[in-house]
Amino acid sequence: MMRWLLLLLGGALLGGIVHLATVIALPRTATHDAYSRLAGNAVNTVVVLPAPSPDKAPMPFMDPAFISAVCRYDLSSGPLKLTVPVGPAYTSISFYTRYDVAYYAINDRAAGRRIIELDLMTAEQHNEMPEEEDVTAADRLIVESPTKTGLIAMRALAPEPDLMPMARAALAGARCEPQDLSKISNNQ
Amino acid sequence: MRLLVGSLFAFIVAALVGLGSTYFALSRGAAFGALTIGNWTAWPKSGTTDADPYARATIARSGQLPIALGDGVSFSAQRDGKGRILDGRCTVVVSGTTPAARYWTLTLYNVTGELVANSVGRYGFTSEEILRNADGSFVITVAPRASAGNWLPTGGIERYELVLRFYDTAIGVATRASRELPMPAVATRGCP
Numbered sequence A: 001m002m003r004w005l006l007l008l009l010g011g012a013l014l015g016g017i018v019h020l021a022t023v024i025a026l027p028r029t030a031t032h033d034a035y036s037r038l039a040g041n042a043v044n045t046v047v048v049l050p051a052p053s054p055d056k057a058p059m060p061f062m063d064p065a066f067i068s069a070v071c072r073y074d075l076s077s078g079p080l081k082l083t084v085p086v087g088p089a090y091t092s093i094s095f096y097t098r099y100d101v102a103y104y105a106i107n108d109r110a111a112g113r114r115i116i117e118l119d120l121m122t123a124e125q126h127n128e129m130p131e132e133e134d135v136t137a138a139d140r141l142i143v144e145s146p147t148k149t150g151l152i153a154m155r156a157l158a159p160e161p162d163l164m165p166m167a168r169a170a171l172a173g174a175r176c177e178p179q180d181l182s183k184i185s186n187n188q
Numbered sequence B: 001m002r003l004l005v006g007s008l009f010a011f012i013v014a015a016l017v018g019l020g021s022t023y024f025a026l027s028r029g030a031a032f033g034a035l036t037i038g039n040w041t042a043w044p045k046s047g048t049t050d051a052d053p054y055a056r057a058t059i060a061r062s063g064q065l066p067i068a069l070g071d072g073v074s075f076s077a078q079r080d081g082k083g084r085i086l087d088g089r090c091t092v093v094v095s096g097t098t099p100a101a102r103y104w105t106l107t108l109y110n111v112t113g114e115l116v117a118n119s120v121g122r123y124g125f126t127s128e129e130i131l132r133n134a135d136g137s138f139v140i141t142v143a144p145r146a147s148a149g150n151w152l153p154t155g156g157i158e159r160y161e162l163v164l165r166f167y168d169t170a171i172g173v174a175t176r177a178s179r180e181l182p183m184p185a186v187a188t189r190g191c192p
Helices: A002-029 A123-128 A131-139 A161-172 A181-187 B002-027 B053-062
Strands: A046-048 A066-074 A080-085 A091-097 A102-107 A115-122 A141-145 A149-157 A175-178 B035-037 B040-042 B072-077 B091-096 B101-109 B124-126 B138-143 B150-153 B161-169 B185-190
Touching: A002 B002, A002 B053, A046 A161, A066 A080, A066 A161, A080 A091, A080 A161, A091 A115, A091 A141, A102 A141, A115 A123, A123 A141, A149 A161, B002 B053, B101 B150, B124 B150
Parallel strands: A115 A141, B138 B150
Antiparallel strands: A046 A066, A066 A149, A080 A115, A080 A175, A091 A102, A091 A149, B035 B040, B040 B072, B072 B161, B091 B138, B091 B185, B101 B124, B101 B161
16 A cells, blocks of 8 residues: 555656656647747748638737738848838737747837838847947847747737728838848948 | 556656646646736736746647737636636626727637637727727627627637737736726626
């Protein structure tokens, strides 16, 4: 009897370890997380997502009042330049790591412009930027990505259904392209 | 032989306890740092790099992209103010006012996060399109059949979830539930 109780206790303790291990490993093994769902899209390109409908939605729990676009990025070949025209109302840009953790977000009001322009790079790429360029970059928004790959989600609100085409047009004009750093410094 | 049976037993217990608790924790949304106001719950921390392993696992399993904290906050309700599960065959009234935000949206989903088909193609309301009373408060009727005013159709499904999202708002990780945050009340008014 005592032996079985001990085995039960040991099994339960081991179960605790299994629990922690599975919770921690889950994001790395998930095949239906947001990043994997969007993995069919080209890298470093803005893709405007179809509006969610009861039959089909790119992801669960999407806000139907928004038009969404995503850019699946890979910074291994260099920094990215992101240009997003502001929609008819609220427009936001959120940055996610490969494992869907949000690390930065900005909206049209915080950016204070009609076209939001951002440079996305890793911390190493930021450090490697030439000094003088960093000075001219003072009025450029630089976002540091903690990972080489990830997702940028751009979302434009249509406060009324009539404004949906305007929101869609704004995001259709969004760009997410590898930037040529040498070209930028030549322009100075 | 005894050793083999014993360790097999311990391993089966470990698998049941470990996998069972993981499944249970993730299906119940067991992340830390929940902000609960009435029947509404938000996890502001899930939209930051401080998201705990439970939040990360829940997000990965559901396949959604969490709202980043600099973008907004998402509150969800599966039950009404009295703790009754939201039933799409009943008439449920969402009324009151909302905390300060530039925009908010209220959306109805089924339990797996899909929109619910209905005859008028309405899946939610935004703060701009809602009809309000003179004092700025509003009443939304969530019901299977059409009703006057702000009608949010349920499509008659058994269980649903309401998600209230605030965009460009001061609500965040530091917000305390005890502070006055005027969330709308959710009440079941009648079931057939």
